[in-house]
Amino acid sequence: MLNLGILAHVDAGKTSLTERLLHSAGVIDELGSVDDGSTRTDTLSLERRRGITIKSAVVSFVVGGDVAVNLIDTPGHPDFIAEVERVLDVLDGAVLVVSAVEGVQPQTRILMRTLQRLRIPVLIFVNKIDRRGAHDGRVLRNIREKLTPAALPMGAARALGTRKAGFVPYGEALREGAGAGSGRGLAELLAENDEELLAAYVEDEAGLSHERLREQLAVQSRQGLVHPLFFGSAITGAGVGALTAGIRELLPSTEGDGDGPVSGRVFKVERAAGGRQIAYVRMYSGTVRVRDRLPFGEDDEGKITGIEFFEQGSAVRRTSATAGQIGRFRGLDGVRIGDTVGPARGSSRGVHHFAPPTLETVVSPCLPGDKGTLHAALTEVAEADPLIGLRQDELRGEISLSLYGEVQKEVVQATLADEYGVDVTFRESTTICIERPAGTGAAVETMHKEPNPFLATVGLRIDPAPPGSGVGYGLEVELGSMPYAFMRAVEETVRETLREGLHGWQVTDCKVTMTHSGYAPRQSHAHAVFDKSMSSTGADFRQLTPLVLMEALKRAGTTVHEPVHHFRLEIPAETFGTVLPVLSQLRAVPRAPATEGASYLLEGEMPAANIHALEQQLPPLTSGEGVLECAFSHYRPVAGALVPSRSRTDHDPLNRKEYLLRVVRRVAGA
Template sequence: MPTLNLGILAHVDAGKTSLTERLLHSAGVIDEIGSVDAGSTRTDSLALERQRGITIKSAVVSFPVGDRTVNLIDTPGHPDFIAEVERVLGVLDGAVLVVSAVEGVQAQTRVLMRTLRRLRIPTLVFVNKIDRGGAQYGPLLERLAARLTPALVPMGEIGAAGTRDAHFLPFTARRLRTPLLDLLAGHDDALLSAYVEGRVSDERLRDCLARRTGQALVHPVYFGSAITGAGVAELMAGVEELLPAARGTADGPVAGTVFKVERGPAGEKIAYARMFSGTLRTRDRVAHGDGAEGRITGISVFEHGSAVRVPCVAAGRIAMLRGLGDIRIGDSFGQSPASGAEHHFAPPTLETVVVPRRPGDRAALHIALTQLAEQDPLITLRRDELRRETSVSLYGEVQKQVVQATLADEFGLDVTFRESTTICVERPVAGGTAVEFNGREPNPFLATVGLRVDPAPAGSGVRFRLGVELGSMPYAFFKAVEDTVRETLRQGVHGWQVTDCTVTMTHSGYSPRQSHAHQRFDKSMSSTGADFRGLTPLVLMSALRRAGSRVHEPMHRFSLEAPPDTLPAVLPVLARLRAVPESTGTHGATSVLRGRVPAASVHELESLLPGLTRGEGELEAAFDHYAPVTRGTVPTRPRTDHNPLDRKEYLLKVTRRAGG
């Protein structure tokens, strides 16, 4: 039976989880529709999700549609949990983007649609809540086309909008012909020619719509209500007819990607994986990640709303795998697409220190946070051994509350948080070099390391290259230098991660293995990897100091809509928050300001806006880029390493002596 792995995405409160419940009910998987408010939905299984009425973790549930099995993945809508959405995108065959007929296009809606179109994921749009007061049709379609994409095909209209009797009226083939031909002919020269000659049949037009939808060139739009069920049958028909089934051959080489990891009742890891090729069987050994290997002890697939144990899983399916103790989210096995490691959304820009209320819980807290980080690749931890503190990176304040509740419910840990701070980055200003030679004071290590640091284009990350012959010393020593370079650059001159640079190894040298006749290896005369790992931070930070390092703060691009008469109150606040308006315009009777604002100011702007605009202002803000800090004191972050910027302190910690 063909499989379709379908994602349900939306801005928070658009009705995404309610739509999932209605789809399961319509397919006969559940007898009674769960309620988000009552905490009885199938996919919101966490106690915290039921308490808050929002989706926090992605969940998989299946149902049949025609001759297909649909694996439906319900994803969070709140922007603080965008990491959950990111890891799901790489395993989807198609998506349904849910939009509220009342609130319309919101900030997260636009972020999601841009990403779906960039990744060429076939997407249907479902306009929900047509039974709610204030539900719109014509004006909403115009805003969808203006703010999402003009490549939209309304598949019908609304009757009795805004009432309990609201219903979806599908367009007839004749009614669809003109808008479909106008949109599709731009992507199909043969169709355009047939259109001009009057040779386009309804069947050909429908086939072309399915083909272009499958190529993510057009997006059919359905209207309905997850609460009353209006329009859901038509949406299910569209899923069956217009979205492509999973591809891949069961006879090919095994290939898959892990997009979710959770822990079972006994603390064992359970990996959710999408199979792209081949067949995986119980007791198979699989290599994954950076060379780790494990044996599959159990496989479950999703069928008719439940997880069912099976002996094997083939290409196209989603499976729960047991037995892979070292597995992490984003790990691939076999010849999986490399997209699993690619970030589609912005990085977290906030950081906070997690503080246990009971000092004796520090060790347990670090273990618990490490387990949470395993389930969230975009959430990183920083352990400060000197201060015995652990910092966690976040997307927003709601996520902080969820972390607090999760630590209490799952680990029995009562914690508080320090005030959130913005995460900056450092970039080198120019080129800088440094070298220390084996056997020359003040170098106490049996190693020669020379490094040059050069700036690289924004967004390029860190690149390590060799400017010496690869055969000039054992490969393990080169690997030790490269690994240490990447580790050291997590904390630059000002304590922030250094990025967008090229590090070139300009000098190398070592002391060959020495031993006396009939005696054991003499470490005091022979280089080891520890020598290169010890020396590299000193050389690298010296080169970075000479290059110069500039701190960059995260900047958001914003769009602010407000009544024109409130702008005199808004503009001074924007200036105080270091926001830079770049363009002004009008949208109906509303003024629109667009520009850039520091990420550190967004939360305050959101809190002040209602009072400045009589509650009528709307703000959209999303990470855009990093910009140099040019005003005020340069922000710094306390170091958590052995501080290679202070040679004496570093050598005392690493070698127990201050010099050679």
């Protein structure tokens, strides 16, 4: 079994390649078309209308008669990077599609860096060799410069830019590295990663047989050390046969232990008719059967009522799913993307491979009576897309969404209208900042001592942590110093409270430590009736923790950081003097320009808030010839006296009097 991802920049031809692979394997009799909306994997009506992939889809086929492949087609548009993110953890290998006309594009670079960081083996397919403007040598150099120097052509393209364009595998000539722009040969490239091969290469290059090199190629490809590259066309089928053979020979299939403990991961959740959840689970070990009770997430459990897995292009009902397979499980109500299933359950929801969304918008129903329906619909949408952060402002009756871009906003709007019958409008998108602690702060409140009105003692300290580390939590009290439920209530409330810091932004890159704890044991009257006024409850800890934490945060102080993008801008040389002042106005910090023929190449950093303005101004400034690439780089402290803030959606624990009036309807000492 091989779980294979197809990844690319938008319009590079991923979905067309998926169709061609299915057709070549005999799964479908007729090729679908992205333009006609008839492909197997783009099943949503919105995908068919727009001609882009929005949701990941799983199909299956068999290669070589003995290797079953679960192929996962993913979106290419950067606004839907969350769909790609959740798929990465379940892949055995990937095919990265690059256009022979456009070459390496911004999203291609982001995807390749992530695949390499996760050590996922990658084959590269240079698509569209039949298109006018297709080039092999230039694109190969482009790939080696921007993606990986270990890209190794497995053949040569011929008749580029024509309907007769084809791909000729090298065969024996592979060891010499024949072909346009191929540079180093196979033996030299493989010897860099294998000492025995290096010795044989140095001492007696002629003694390296084709069979030995081919065997080493497969080993190193499966380890992600080299990246075999194929040229072809998904539309005409050129090169797809060689790619299919490469998928079978050069990527690792997985068996797994079907008799081991059950372990799997949820990477997609959808709803069936009637609203019941269907969880897509990659099984790593063990076997799950219908009617099994299966633990998942942190403390949940469900009874499996149905299992389907993918076979020859269709989802087939089965009574069990075993290690290595991707199954669709019914019965896990409440499951979420990122949950692990099985006895060693947990969650990977906090682990992100790509940058978080940097835009936020307020969504409102066109009809005031649709508010309840809108909230329920958005809850389901966010459930299927965890990186759409749903932020409910009870005080103002508003719902905010965090998004990657304007296209994603359009898709959410269409989804709400088509699937839920709710028409909505959006406010103008704003940039999402974060807060980081400026120093260390601590606070403690003890029960039975003013001004604490709760039957709980909580002490917390907050310390800065390295950028990118998220929120850590630890104890300086004994775990058994009070019931675990109270300990858990404090930790959960800490993480929830940090969603809004001193300026209203999420607080991150910090460590919170519980320094004091105490509770009133359960007490009853003589007739055994529980007395809440004498005994601590979870609510005491949940309501006190925000006051203690925000007091500690005030003593620590926070700095607001804005998201910054790295940009790469290619413009005609004669427009340089016009574009540079605009970049300055948009607070861009460009590096020294480089010349490329009649063009100038500018790279640098710019606040994410100004990227959209540059995109709008660039076409008229450069007569439509400017090319902008940008991607999230990092967060940096906001400069200037005016610090951006965001309205709070909670009961505002920064204002003790108002908080207590809202939470317990009274103020301590009153």
